[in-house]
Amino acid sequence: MSPRDRAEGMARLRRAIEEIETRSGAAAPRAPARLSLGVALDAALGGGLSCDGLHEIAPAAVADGAAATGFALGLAARRLGVRGATGLVVGEEFAARDLGALYGPGLVAHGLDLDRLVFVRAPDAPSALGAMEEALRSGAPAFVLGEIWRLKVYDLSASRRLLLAARGGATPAFLLLASAYGAADKISSAAETRFEVAAAPSAHSPSTGGGRGLPGRPSFSVRIVKARLSSGQGPPVGLDTARTIRLEWRNEEQTFDDPAFSLPLAAPAGDRLRPARAGY
Amino acid sequence: MATVRNARRLVGVDVNAARLGLAPGLALADARARIPALVAVDADPGREAKILEKIADFCARYTPLVAFDGADGLMLDVAGVAHLFGGEAGLIGDAETRFSRLGIALRCGLADNPRAASALARYGANPIAPVGLEGKAFAKWFHDMPVAALGLPPDVVADLSRAGLKRIGDLAMRPRAPITARFGSDVFARLDALTGLTRPSISPRFPPPDFVAERRFVSPIAQLQAVEANIAKLADDLVVLLERQMKGARALELSLYRVDGDVRRIHVGASRPLNEARAMARLFAERLGGGREDEIDAGFGVDLMRLSCLLAEPLPPSQSEWERAHDVERAERLADLVDRLSARLGPRRVVRQTLVEAHIPEHAVAAEPAVRAAPRSPATAFVAEAPDRPLRLFEHPEPIETVAEVPDGPPLKFRWRRMLHDVAAIEGPERIAAPWWRNANAPTRDYFRAEDSAGRRYWLYREGLYGRETMRAKWFLHGVFG
Numbered sequence: 001m002s003p004r005d006r007a008e009g010m011a012r013l014r015r016a017i018e019e020i021e022t023r024s025g026a027a028a029p030r031a032p033a034r035l036s037l038g039v040a041l042d043a044a045l046g047g048g049l050s051c052d053g054l055h056e057i058a059p060a061a062v063a064d065g066a067a068a069t070g071f072a073l074g075l076a077a078r079r080l081g082v083r084g085a086t087g088l089v090v091g092e093e094f095a096a097r098d099l100g101a102l103y104g105p106g107l108v109a110h111g112l113d114l115d116r117l118v119f120v121r122a123p124d125a126p127s128a129l130g131a132m133e134e135a136l137r138s139g140a141p142a143f144v145l146g147e148i149w150r151l152k153v154y155d156l157s158a159s160r161r162l163l164l165a166a167r168g169g170a171t172p173a174f175l176l177l178a179s180a181y182g183a184a185d186k187i188s189s190a191a192e193t194r195f196e197v198a199a200a201p202s203a204h205s206p207s208t209g210g211g212r213g214l215p216g217r218p219s220f221s222v223r224i225v226k227a228r229l230s231s232g233q234g235p236p237v238g239l240d241t242a243r244t245i246r247l248e249w250r251n252e253e254q255t256f257d258d259p260a261f262s263l264p265l266a267a268p269a270g271d272r273l274r275p276a277r278a279g280y
Numbered sequence: 281m282a283t284v285r286n287a288r289r290l291v292g293v294d295v296n297a298a299r300l301g302l303a304p305g306l307a308l309a310d311a312r313a314r315i316p317a318l319v320a321v322d323a324d325p326g327r328e329a330k331i332l333e334k335i336a337d338f339c340a341r342y343t344p345l346v347a348f349d350g351a352d353g354l355m356l357d358v359a360g361v362a363h364l365f366g367g368e369a370g371l372i373g374d375a376e377t378r379f380s381r382l383g384i385a386l387r388c389g390l391a392d393n394p395r396a397a398s399a400l401a402r403y404g405a406n407p408i409a410p411v412g413l414e415g416k417a418f419a420k421w422f423h424d425m426p427v428a429a430l431g432l433p434p435d436v437v438a439d440l441s442r443a444g445l446k447r448i449g450d451l452a453m454r455p456r457a458p459i460t461a462r463f464g465s466d467v468f469a470r471l472d473a474l475t476g477l478t479r480p481s482i483s484p485r486f487p488p489p490d491f492v493a494e495r496r497f498v499s500p501i502a503q504l505q506a507v508e509a510n511i512a513k514l515a516d517d518l519v520v521l522l523e524r525q526m527k528g529a530r531a532l533e534l535s536l537y538r539v540d541g542d543v544r545r546i547h548v549g550a551s552r553p554l555n556e557a558r559a560m561a562r563l564f565a566e567r568l569g570g571g572r573e574d575e576i577d578a579g580f581g582v583d584l585m586r587l588s589c590l591l592a593e594p595l596p597p598s599q600s601e602w603e604r605a606h607d608v609e610r611a612e613r614l615a616d617l618v619d620r621l622s623a624r625l626g627p628r629r630v631v632r633q634t635l636v637e638a639h640i641p642e643h644a645v646a647a648e649p650a651v652r653a654a655p656r657s658p659a660t661a662f663v664a665e666a667p668d669r670p671l672r673l674f675e676h677p678e679p680i681e682t683v684a685e686v687p688d689g690p691p692l693k694f695r696w697r698r699m700l701h702d703v704a705a706i707e708g709p710e711r712i713a714a715p716w717w718r719n720a721n722a723p724t725r726d727y728f729r730a731e732d733s734a735g736r737r738y739w740l741y742r743e744g745l746y747g748r749e750t751m752r753a754k755w756f757l758h759g760v761f762g
Contacts, residue, residue, distance in 0.1 A: 063699065063734070063736055064736070065672075065760070066670075066671060066672055066736065066737070066760035066761060066762055067735075067736065067762060069671055069672060069762055070671055070761070070762015071762070073671065073762065074762075085610055085614070086614055088617075097675070099672055099760070100670070100672030100673050100674045100675075100759055100760055101672060101673060101674075101675060102671065102672060103641075103645065103669065103670055103671060103672060103673035103759060104633035104634070104635055104644070104645035105635060105641070105644050105645060105669040106667060106669040106670045106671040106672070106673065106759065106761070107633075107671065108635065108669075109667035109668055109669045110667055110671060110762060114632070114633050114634065114635065115632075117632070117633070118614075118618060118630065118631070118632055118650050119630070119631050119632070119633060119647070120621055120625065120629060120630050120631075121625075121629045121630075121631070122625065122629070123625070123629075127624075127625065131621055131624075131625065134617070134620065134621070135617055135621070138613055138616070138617045139613070140610060140613035140614040140616070140617045141614060141617070198734075198735075199734060199735040199736040199737070200735040201704065201731065201733070201734070201735035202666070202705070202731060202735060202737070204704075204705045204731075207707075212703065212704065212705050212706055213705045214666075214705055214706070214707040214729075215666060215705045215706070215707060215729050215730070215731040215737055215761075216665075216666050216705075217665065217666050218666075218667065218737070218761065218762040219735060221735075249762070251665075251667060252665070
């Protein structure tokens with residue numbers, strides 16, 4: 001039995017148990033399932049991301065919006081790998097105009113399955129937050145990924161509403177704060193986790209003609225600004241908010257790697273997406 | 281009035297003017313000479329058509345089959361509905377009262393076939409013709425009418441009257457061949473339609489819905505809560521109708537008929553066949569309660585509400601297997617969510633993306649409303665080690681300034697949004713030409729994947745082949761990678 005078969009089998013059994021428990025209640029109280037992101041991040045987060053919480057992603061600088069998007073979509077792809085359902089992506093229209101609209105072939109190349117994504121283009125930030133809240137509360141999607149440009153409307157009470165909706169529907173919420181570059185430490189919100197993401201130079205592969213190399217896999221440098229255990233205690237042991245973690249996204253396996261090691265740091269997602277072709 | 285044959289002439293008169301002896305066709309100068317106090321306004325066919333459309337909307341309260349009859353009439357197929365208004369006389373009485381309240385004078389005709397009804401409305405003394413008129417009785421009703429009642433073009437009518445054929449009776453009594461030879465076959469085709477020998481069909485403005493539930497109110501309702509409560513009741517009624525045929529609604533329309541003659545139509549769609557009254561009511565509640573332009577302006581109140589199912593589809597057989605039941609339930613919950621969001625934000629804002637086989641990057645993906653799109657089976661196959669398409673694509677590629685070693689080489693540096701980027705790694709070109717069969721003149725693009733010294737990855741392209749298509753190639757930034 002190969003490791004992948006075993007991982008798939010485990011994921012299937014876990015899902016079956018989850019289904020039974022949602023119908024007839026848990027036999028014994030269990031720790032809520034957490035989304036594993038790989039050794040480096042899991043240790044700092046106290047065992048992965050909670051699957052019923054609000055997690056924010058902010059770019060480190062103006063030009064890091066794409067890196068933050070890539071990291072958030074990595075989280076989304078991992079979540080799709082363990083939960084067989086469709087994900088919802090809600091974006092504020094202005095963000096799509098300023099940063100570019102999410103592009104299907106690029107998402108496929110990033111390792112996402114377009115058939116399992118529904119996109120919502122909200123005219124403004126309040127309606128984006130409203131759509132996110134409704135989706136979270138329904139508990140139907142595998143995750144809800146939101147993108148907000150106008151941060152003024154996203155205050156403590158708005159974030160609390162999202163968190164409560166996520167708890168109610170047992171669905172994780174990922175929120176991209178598109179215009180919060182450099183302000184990740186100053187935001188106050190009810191979110192459990194906040195990442196600050198910057199682009200990092202990728203491992204260039206040598207070009208055949210000499211000269212400059214070819215760009216490699218998507219790479220990020222991630223700083224965990226805030227992490228709170230969902231049970232209501234303080235931050236997990238060993239959280240260092242000053243440390244930046246280098247990560248590389250492997251789109252075929254949907255794992256985050258430390259580029260310093262050659263082996264993946266996260267186990268491949270159990271029910272991973274079938275790799276998709278870029279269309280032609 | 282309008283200009284007809286080089287003179288300002290009357291084209292329509294109201295009741296008072298008719299009583300004073302004015303008639304359409306009279307020159308304005310003559311009319312003024314007879315009645316110095318005449319109030320004449322210019323005819324506006326566009327606005328008249330619009331008003332007629334509104335009246336047609338209003339008439340949909342009687343029957344879903346409403347068609348235009350020329351530029352100044354409406355044809356309603358009232359077969360099987362008259363009893364709802366207390367018989368044919370009751371129906372006409374109801375219409376006359378309602379229209380006179382709106383300040384519109386009405387001429388009605390009701391007969392076995394559309395042609396006869398139209399003739400009665402325009403030239404008849406008595407609006408309702410008895411059923412099955414034949415022979416002498418028919419002659420008594422119709423033979424005294426002018427030939428114009430057949431709805432023939434004015435020049436044919438003029439020719440006929442010049443030949444002495446002024447009344448329908450004149451035509452009906454004569455042998456057909458000579459008249460057909462001289463005036464065309466249309467004359468007798470219309471006469472046959474009038475007698476009921478042939479039955480032309482009317483073409484209604486809107487196709488009749490598959491299922492309809494409606495409620496009439498003796499005293500009009502104006503409050504939103506009352507409207508919502510009645511939507512729920514209508515949905516209950518509609519579900520009963522749908523269940524009889526094991527069907528579910530994919531498209532619904534709610535029509536609110538206001539007392540002042542205005543009709544408001546609200547459409548909602550569903551991504552799976554719906555047969556639950558609560559789900560339907562919730563979709564409309566999203567639209568009505570959204571605080572957007574859709575809010576109902578009940579005005580003086582609504583006295584008829586109609587809920588129609590425009591598109592019904594058979595319900596899929598219910599899954600009995602335990603495992604499947606769960607997947608289906610989850611899919612249904614997602615479908616409900618998609619429907620609610622589509623109703624609130626509009627279907628074009630809630631989409632699925634599908635890949636299209638096209639080389640031009642902006643055409644390689646299509647967004648379909650999630651309400652309509654069905655999730656399709658996953659595509660097979662291949663993901664490159666490093667993504668070859670950007671995560672975010674700009675709708676309008678943004679021009680950049682570049683520095684390169686040679687004019688057709690890859691850039692060393694570029695400036696985008698006032699920031700200078702040093703290119704540390706670059707891959708390309710990927711040459712993408714516009715499809716020659718569509719526009720041969722569009723310049724070819726050479727795409728590059730570039731990473732700057734900070735690790736940010738961009739998708740750049742140069743427009744135009746250097747030396748062949750252009751001497752000054754322009755550079756653009758089209759997308760950004762994660």
